[in-house]
Amino acid sequence: MDMVQAASIAKKASILLASEQKDSKNLALRLIAEKLLEKKDEIIRKNQEDIERSKKENLPAPLLKRLKFDEKKLADVIEGIYSLISLPEPVGKKLLATELDEGLRLYKISCPIGVIGIIFESRPDALVQISTLCLKSGNAVLLKGGSEAMETNRILTEVIRSATDEAGIHSGWIHLLETRDDVNHMLKLDDTIDLIIPRGSNDFVRYIMDNSRIPVLGHADGICHCYVDKEADIAMAVDIVHDSKVQYVAVCNATETLLVHSDIAQVFLPALKQKTDASAVELRGCERTQAVIPVQPATDKDWKEEYLDYILSVKVVDSLEEAIEHINHYGSGHTDSIITKNQNNAEKFMDMVDSGNVFWNCSTRFSDGFKYGFGAEVGISTNKIHARGPMGLEGLLSYKYKLIGNGHIVSDYAANLRSFNHKPIDE
Amino acid sequence: MDMVQAASIAKKASILLASEQKDSKNLALRLIAEKLLEKKDEIIRKNQEDIERSKKENLPAPLLKRLKFDEKKLADVIEGIYSLISLPEPVGKKLLATELDEGLRLYKISCPIGVIGIIFESRPDALVQISTLCLKSGNAVLLKGGSEAMETNRILTEVIRSATDEAGIHSGWIHLLETRDDVNHMLKLDDTIDLIIPRGSNDFVRYIMDNSRIPVLGHADGICHCYVDKEADIAMAVDIVHDSKVQYVAVCNATETLLVHSDIAQVFLPALKQKTDASAVELRGCERTQAVIPVQPATDKDWKEEYLDYILSVKVVDSLEEAIEHINHYGSGHTDSIITKNQNNAEKFMDMVDSGNVFWNCSTRFSDGFKYGFGAEVGISTNKIHARGPMGLEGLLSYKYKLIGNGHIVSDYAANLRSFNHKPIDE
Numbered sequence: 129m130d131m132v133q134a135a136s137i138a139k140k141a142s143i144l145l146a147s148e149q150k151d152s153k154n155l156a157l158r159l160i161a162e163k164l165l166e167k168k169d170e171i172i173r174k175n176q177e178d179i180e181r182s183k184k185e186n187l188p189a190p191l192l193k194r195l196k197f198d199e200k201k202l203a204d205v206i207e208g209i210y211s212l213i214s215l216p217e218p219v220g221k222k223l224l225a226t227e228l229d230e231g232l233r234l235y236k237i238s239c240p241i242g243v244i245g246i247i248f249e250s251r252p253d254a255l256v257q258i259s260t261l262c263l264k265s266g267n268a269v270l271l272k273g274g275s276e277a278m279e280t281n282r283i284l285t286e287v288i289r290s291a292t293d294e295a296g297i298h299s300g301w302i303h304l305l306e307t308r309d310d311v312n313h314m315l316k317l318d319d320t321i322d323l324i325i326p327r328g329s330n331d332f333v334r335y336i337m338d339n340s341r342i343p344v345l346g347h348a349d350g351i352c353h354c355y356v357d358k359e360a361d362i363a364m365a366v367d368i369v370h371d372s373k374v375q376y377v378a379v380c381n382a383t384e385t386l387l388v389h390s391d392i393a394q395v396f397l398p399a400l401k402q403k404t405d406a407s408a409v410e411l412r413g414c415e416r417t418q419a420v421i422p423v424q425p426a427t428d429k430d431w432k433e434e435y436l437d438y439i440l441s442v443k444v445v446d447s448l449e450e451a452i453e454h455i456n457h458y459g460s461g462h463t464d465s466i467i468t469k470n471q472n473n474a475e476k477f478m479d480m481v482d483s484g485n486v487f488w489n490c491s492t493r494f495s496d497g498f499k500y501g502f503g504a505e506v507g508i509s510t511n512k513i514h515a516r517g518p519m520g521l522e523g524l525l526s527y528k529y530k531l532i533g534n535g536h537i538v539s540d541y542a543a544n545l546r547s548f549n550h551k552p553i554d555e
Numbered sequence: 556m557d558m559v560q561a562a563s564i565a566k567k568a569s570i571l572l573a574s575e576q577k578d579s580k581n582l583a584l585r586l587i588a589e590k591l592l593e594k595k596d597e598i599i600r601k602n603q604e605d606i607e608r609s610k611k612e613n614l615p616a617p618l619l620k621r622l623k624f625d626e627k628k629l630a631d632v633i634e635g636i637y638s639l640i641s642l643p644e645p646v647g648k649k650l651l652a653t654e655l656d657e658g659l660r661l662y663k664i665s666c667p668i669g670v671i672g673i674i675f676e677s678r679p680d681a682l683v684q685i686s687t688l689c690l691k692s693g694n695a696v697l698l699k700g701g702s703e704a705m706e707t708n709r710i711l712t713e714v715i716r717s718a719t720d721e722a723g724i725h726s727g728w729i730h731l732l733e734t735r736d737d738v739n740h741m742l743k744l745d746d747t748i749d750l751i752i753p754r755g756s757n758d759f760v761r762y763i764m765d766n767s768r769i770p771v772l773g774h775a776d777g778i779c780h781c782y783v784d785k786e787a788d789i790a791m792a793v794d795i796v797h798d799s800k801v802q803y804v805a806v807c808n809a810t811e812t813l814l815v816h817s818d819i820a821q822v823f824l825p826a827l828k829q830k831t832d833a834s835a836v837e838l839r840g841c842e843r844t845q846a847v848i849p850v851q852p853a854t855d856k857d858w859k860e861e862y863l864d865y866i867l868s869v870k871v872v873d874s875l876e877e878a879i880e881h882i883n884h885y886g887s888g889h890t891d892s893i894i895t896k897n898q899n900n901a902e903k904f905m906d907m908v909d910s911g912n913v914f915w916n917c918s919t920r921f922s923d924g925f926k927y928g929f930g931a932e933v934g935i936s937t938n939k940i941h942a943r944g945p946m947g948l949e950g951l952l953s954y955k956y957k958l959i960g961n962g963h964i965v966s967d968y969a970a971n972l973r974s975f976n977h978k979p980i981d982e
Contacts, residue, residue, distance in 0.1 A: 338768065
């Protein structure tokens, strides 16, 4: 089946899925969980095939690690599905109810977005998480996974589709796409696809954003900052900056740049260096940093770079305002943290840093849908339109206005025969 | 000042405006209302200049009518400002509060989007409505009005800026752009401008959507439908279809296509024709319509056309499902109404028609922010991402996550030294 056909079938299926009842969606989710467990051996065997083939093709070790789908990961996604079942039904919620006039009632009702195109990296667990989130929120989904996970993705999609078939959901709601060409076709289908969520490298996400009229949600860069204020607790600041940098360097919410107030730099920087040296972090500092501790010199390029590695750029600033300006200028609007004992400074930082996640006295590594308690997440958005920050079910929903009358026409209001009263409806 | 400079100043002002308190914004709004009244004579004189010049330049009569800004319109916008002052503060609302672990508290807080670019038609009252909505929601705004309203727009912007200056708001929050070149520059400033809202002709809006990486909210076409079900009350259906078509033909929520169930066509169509003939509406019908009443033949092109005129295309369908499919295929996702006494049919229609506004037994002309009780509106969106339908303050807001800890680091959770509890915070 080609991409255009798949998208058109998904569009039709999305209309039906939008009006599926809570119970049939939850039944489908339960069947998915059961069938995944049933087919455990086959799924793991297929994943082994992917791993063997990828080893021969010299896939780098970190990617091989992400590709692996073993009993533990299967158990995790199944647990995720049961927690999704327990969440309240997200579709059909009354967000607003107003009587416009006698017998003329307006309701704002949550509804699915429609057809979501998701392009994701090699992790097969992402396929299960994303497609079950789409199912719960009533959206059809076009999935494009990494070719290295081809066999695993195929069997997972098959298992999911057969489970939802059994629950009476139109099978057109889920499609697995396999070629790079499919992605390029996807970007052109703005009549059919309502939203694209790309997960992957910066360059890749930026390419998607630049080459489609379809709205794109996600993040390209994750240039996160820690700012150590002059009123910071030194030991706490060392721990938070260290954790923000090294707890997992390859992820978007790892800190890339440290800003330090000049009044505290003399004390703080040597303490930090001792701790980061132990984790083999390369520090790149501005001239004022170089005057305090031995570091590689940083250039303007360093303030714009997402290292995703054991590298941290360091800049000494003279004020909270300078730190905020630096972050708003060089940051990517992802996650930024202030370490300070001063509440006013913390509040000013959180109000004026224009990022989706603004933290006080904690690690930037906390910005994540699971840690926030959203259950699974489809991604993290640095958009300010629609969903921002970690996106769970909510980012997959839109709403519509339903207006119910009894022959009401606008001429009567224009002629002052009737008038609006706009009373909230309590139901 | 050129566009790039204006946008960069607006960006800086937006950061300050985002943390302005409710009282200073409401004071600024009150001063705007007062100064508009104070400068009444000068504003009306400037508007007269615009009208005289435009008459000489042969501006069409309907545009001249929209350009007019008289005592009545001034009183309306001033009334609008006072109703905006009375609305609750939209910024800083707690949308979610969760304790992730002891001493680690997550808050989802509403915040402004940032810098909004608005391109609007000749109506000067739109300038006041839009800029005061932006002010209340804490957004900086770049306004591009029609050149025919140049003098009026200038004095209105001046009055608004001097009022907000007096209230201590950074004057960079509002800029009036005057040339067509400014619009083209605006479309390229995706680093600075967060959202564009274009109001105007279909072609113009589509041009904006196709030529910018900045998110665009609004609607290009408004191809609205009435569907007269077989179980419709004939008299009610005639009134609703007539009102939906002729109450104001030049607007996006006027009905362009009528769908009629075949079981009722013989009775309904002659009754409708009698009423629309009296309003000189040209009917263009499918073959089955032509067999019942004398009409111009409709072609496939008619189902896709927004007439904005006294023309209505008519199609006979054999089922509710056929009507829904027609609307989802040819419609623009704006507003569609079913006329029926059958509740199941009405609910199916409202669930499955994929439009922002789905109506039952009332005129499509009701889809409008004022009629919905939202106060002023910035426009009507047919997007499914972010705001859908009539957009008031809510469409101008985003949110950010604030996380407040006390030295919390992720390593402790990875090492199972601590764990998340995810408890809602009642405050």
